Amino acid sequence: MIYLDYAATTPMSEEALTAYTKAASSYFGNSSSLHDIGSHAAQLLHICRQQLAELIGGDERGLYFTSGGTESNLLAVRSMIEAHRHKGNHLITTATEHASLYHLFQQLETEGYEVTYLSVDRFGQIDLAELENAITPQTILASIQHANSEIGTTQPIQEIAKRLRKHGVIFHSDCVQTFGKIQVDVQKMGIDSLSISSHKIYGPKGVGAVYIDPRIKWTSCFLQATHEFGFRPGTVNVPGIASFVTAAQQACEHLADEHARLEHLRQYTISRIHEKRLPVAIEGHPDAHLPNILGLSVQGMEGQYAMLECNRYGIAISTGSACQVGKQAPSRTMIAIGKEEDEAKQFVRISFGKWTTLNEIDRLLTVLETICQQRKE
Numbered sequence: 001m002i003y004l005d006y007a008a009t010t011p012m013s014e015e016a017l018t019a020y021t022k023a024a025s026s027y028f029g030n031s032s033s034l035h036d037i038g039s040h041a042a043q044l045l046h047i048c049r050q051q052l053a054e055l056i057g058g059d060e061r062g063l064y065f066t067s068g069g070t071e072s073n074l075l076a077v078r079s080m081i082e083a084h085r086h087k088g089n090h091l092i093t094t095a096t097e098h099a100s101l102y103h104l105f106q107q108l109e110t111e112g113y114e115v116t117y118l119s120v121d122r123f124g125q126i127d128l129a130e131l132e133n134a135i136t137p138q139t140i141l142a143s144i145q146h147a148n149s150e151i152g153t154t155q156p157i158q159e160i161a162k163r164l165r166k167h168g169v170i171f172h173s174d175c176v177q178t179f180g181k182i183q184v185d186v187q188k189m190g191i192d193s194l195s196i197s198s199h200k201i202y203g204p205k206g207v208g209a210v211y212i213d214p215r216i217k218w219t220s221c222f223l224q225a226t227h228e229f230g231f232r233p234g235t236v237n238v239p240g241i242a243s244f245v246t247a248a249q250q251a252c253e254h255l256a257d258e259h260a261r262l263e264h265l266r267q268y269t270i271s272r273i274h275e276k277r278l279p280v281a282i283e284g285h286p287d288a289h290l291p292n293i294l295g296l297s298v299q300g301m302e303g304q305y306a307m308l309e310c311n312r313y314g315i316a317i318s319t320g321s322a323c324q325v326g327k328q329a330p331s332r333t334m335i336a337i338g339k340e341e342d343e344a345k346q347f348v349r350i351s352f353g354k355w356t357t358l359n360e361i362d363r364l365l366t367v368l369e370t371i372c373q374q375r376k377e
């Protein structure tokens with residue numbers, strides 16, 4: 001099977017697996033226990049926190065480990081808005097956030113918050129003037145993703161941060177798809193808070209982190225949470241965290257080389273699509289994009305059909321959106337970039353990773369050509 005769905009999840013690297021087993025056997029203690037076995041685990045946790053904070057240019061006192069990107073987004077936003085409720089009830093986000101945030105903001109609307117969903121252009125970027133116009137004295141927080149998980153478009157984070165800072169609005173950014181792929185540095189980006197996840201970068205599933213600038217106040221979503229400085233209750237997954245941080249260090253260390261390699265694969269795929277004259281449109285931003293994600297619209301064919309046919313030929317790709325067999329929902333991102341509902345269902349996402357080769361891409365393109373041809377006949 002050829003795996004071209006690395007943006008959905010990645011296999012664990014050897015190094016991350018080794019770090020996991022080592023920590024799980026040698027540092028198995030509960031990091032909250034006061035005996036030496038607990039203290040050893042707490043020491044490892046402390047080192048992991050320092051190392052991860054360094055990788056994102058942050059202060060270790062603002063880093064909290066969680067069960068992944070979904071929980072990170074939920075807890076970061078809820079904890080910060082709860083502490084700033086006195087300022088007002090207005091929140092800003094975009095039409096193309098990950099489902100974890102989209103559903104959270106929908107829920108918050110039912111709880112009395114007013115939410116502005118910023119539109120995006122045909123490449124998936126927000127409009128800075130629209131952002132600035134949306135800010136009111138009651139705006140508490142804006143949650144704007146670093147990159148979209150379906151089409152890979154990155155947002156002009158520094159420009160966004162400048163505008164939000166000018167008006168004293170807290171800036172949370174979902175960096176789940178970008179951390180380890182392009183630079184994520186809280187100071188350079190000017191963000192107050194971010195979410196990251198381990199399983200997108202060859203670490204274990206069920207582990208992630210939130211960073212909240214220690215100057216930003218937050219109120220825990222949990223009563224009397226004693227772990228993670230009160231941010232999140234529950235025994236801390238120290239082996240998972242040690243493995244996550246190992247994966248993160250590797251991803252950041254090889255970031256530049258890996259970026260160039262993945263971008264080459266992406267450009268190669270696009271040029272071969274054009275050469276073969278496949279009935280496929282390239283989605284996303286021509287310049288501001290992740291190197292590992294390529295969003296495609298397969299004309300006249302539902303994305304789910306294309307995906308299932310690719311699977312039949314031994315290639316794993318994604319439709320980008322959660323769907324049930326035989327019932328494809330239109331991609332929210334596609335609708336937001338201006339597609340009609342039928343067109344929005346024609347979406348597939350190809351995502352490259354550590355082990356992707358040009359031969360695998362050639363095979364994908366041959367299969368796509370066959371599927372399009374079959375459909376015509």
Ligand SMILES: Cc1ncc(COP(=O)(O)O)c(C=O)c1O
Pocket residue numbers: 007008067068069070071073098100145147148149174176177197198199206207208
């Ligand atoms: C942009 C983005 N945010 C959040 C998540 C959720 O992360 P996790 O799977 O770790 O809960 C994902 C995962 O697909 C994602 O792509």
